[in-house]
Amino acid sequence: MTDARDDDALMLAFAAGDSTSFDELYRRYRKPLYRYLFHAVGNRATADDLYQDIWSRIINSRDGFRRSSGFKRWAFRIAHNRLVDHWRQLGRRPSADSEQTDRLADDARSGPEATMEREQQGDRLRAALMRLPPEQREAFLLQQEAGLTLAELAEREGVGRETIKSRLRYATGKLKTLLKPGAEAAGE
Amino acid sequence: MSPNEREKTTSELADLYTRHGEQDDIEPEAGLDRLIRARAEAAVEDSRSRRALPWIGGLATASVAIVAIAVVLQQSPTGERAESDVAIDAFSRQATESNDSVEPAAQAPLAEISRRARSAEQDLAGSPPVGFSERKSLAADRSLPELTEAAEDRTDADPAEALAVDNPERWLASIRQLVERGDIDKARRQLDRLQRAYPDFPLPEDIRSLRSSGDPDAVGNRDASDGGTDPGNR
Numbered sequence: 066m067t068d069a070r071d072d073d074a075l076m077l078a079f080a081a082g083d084s085t086s087f088d089e090l091y092r093r094y095r096k097p098l099y100r101y102l103f104h105a106v107g108n109r110a111t112a113d114d115l116y117q118d119i120w121s122r123i124i125n126s127r128d129g130f131r132r133s134s135g136f137k138r139w140a141f142r143i144a145h146n147r148l149v150d151h152w153r154q155l156g157r158r159p160s161a162d163s164e165q166t167d168r169l170a171d172d173a174r175s176g177p178e179a180t181m182e183r184e185q186q187g188d189r190l191r192a193a194l195m196r197l198p199p200e201q202r203e204a205f206l207l208q209q210e211a212g213l214t215l216a217e218l219a220e221r222e223g224v225g226r227e228t229i230k231s232r233l234r235y236a237t238g239k240l241k242t243l244l245k246p247g248a249e250a251a252g253e
Numbered sequence: 254m255s256p257n258e259r260e261k262t263t264s265e266l267a268d269l270y271t272r273h274g275e276q277d278d279i280e281p282e283a284g285l286d287r288l289i290r291a292r293a294e295a296a297v298e299d300s301r302s303r304r305a306l307p308w309i310g311g312l313a314t315a316s317v318a319i320v321a322i323a324v325v326l327q328q329s330p331t332g333e334r335a336e337s338d339v340a341i342d343a344f345s346r347q348a349t350e351s352n353d354s355v356e357p358a359a360q361a362p363l364a365e366i367s368r369r370a371r372s373a374e375q376d377l378a379g380s381p382p383v384g385f386s387e388r389k390s391l392a393a394d395r396s397l398p399e400l401t402e403a404a405e406d407r408t409d410a411d412p413a414e415a416l417a418v419d420n421p422e423r424w425l426a427s428i429r430q431l432v433e434r435g436d437i438d439k440a441r442r443q444l445d446r447l448q449r450a451y452p453d454f455p456l457p458e459d460i461r462s463l464r465s466s467g468d469p470d471a472v473g474n475r476d477a478s479d480g481g482t483d484p485g486n487r
Contacts, residue, residue, distance in 0.1 A: 122453040
């Protein structure tokens with residue numbers, strides 16, 4: 066049965082000691098958070114590690130949660146910060162992980178014939194996302210997965226609204242180019 | 254590309270992404286789900302047991318303090334030992350005659366102890382907890398126009414504050430300075446921003462109380478049965 070309470074109420078209930086609220090919250094956010102991480106880093110092993118760590122942080126920080134934070138914004142902020150730490154630990158903030166991009170692009174090109182159209186489209190989308198500069202990719206993913214507004218993205222990144230708009234503009238422009246039919250063959 | 258065309262492209266891409274998201278199999282494995290749910294359950298159980306024995310924390314703190322004093326007394330050279338004795342005498346007098354002022358002779362060692370405590374606190378603040386090590390400035394990764402825009406966005410920010418926001422430890426230290434200066438409202442505002450930027454950053458007790466005292470929604474200020482969420486009411 067679906068719990069009618071909103072995310073914030075569930076998180077507050079969890080912080081007050083109700084673990085069943087966490088189950089419902091987890092059910093709602095497991096996929097969006099995982100997809101955000103997977104599309105940001107491009108491979109399952111790293112996404113798994115980060116995902117686990119982020120949920121641990123959410124659990125351990127439950128007492129600090131306030132309704133005014135908004136669970137979605139709060140959780141994705143934790144995820145975003147963890148991603149930044151991850152890239153920093155690698156000693157770089159990759160413009161795109163070429164190995165992963167190539168792998169994903171290859172997967173998209175040489176998939177078995179029986180692969181359904183939508184799976185190929187999914188692979189192409191992932192490959193295209195990995196070819197975006199990270200700040201554009203993050204802005205796009207946070208907008209799509211976390212549903213953040215321009216103002217929220219700007220605040221999060223510590224930049225102006227216009228900067229975020231321009232990142233999203235470049236991201237969508239590049240994705241459109243990469244996803245148009247024949248773009249792979251042309252090596253775009 | 255005209256603004257309308259751009260809007261259309263963005264919307265098409267959002268549709269594509271959403272459609273793809275509804276169909277794809279990108280999700281955590283069941284084992285990972287079980288592990289995380291078990292962690293949440295364990296955390297709740299742990300909180301319950303801590304709430305059931307609230308005196309344990311006080312007892313542990315007192316024990317650590319006694320051991321620490323014993324170690325200090327054993328390790329101090331004779332001269333310093335006499336100084337420590339004076340300090341302990343002064344603490345004892347303060348405890349028993351809280352309204353009386355401390356003897357002038359005890360004020361110097363007390364000041365020294367206080368200074369050392371502050372210094373140790375600053376050292377601690379300088380050594381980041383796991384997961385919050387020094388953050389590299391992202392400025393190096395930004396293009397010049399972006400940096401310019403970011404700078405324009407922040408023209409009204411305090412320069413020290415602007416430097417602190419990339420590092421939660423430094424930010425916390427600046428909040429402590431505000432508290433020491435008595436600028437409590439600004440400290441609270443900064444703390445609010447710090448928490449929004451780093452929601453999982455562990456707050457020390459003194460800073461947490463600063464937040465709780467002004468935040469009716471903080472967990473620490475809520476009744477356990479708030480919002481009908483107490484498991485006992487379910």
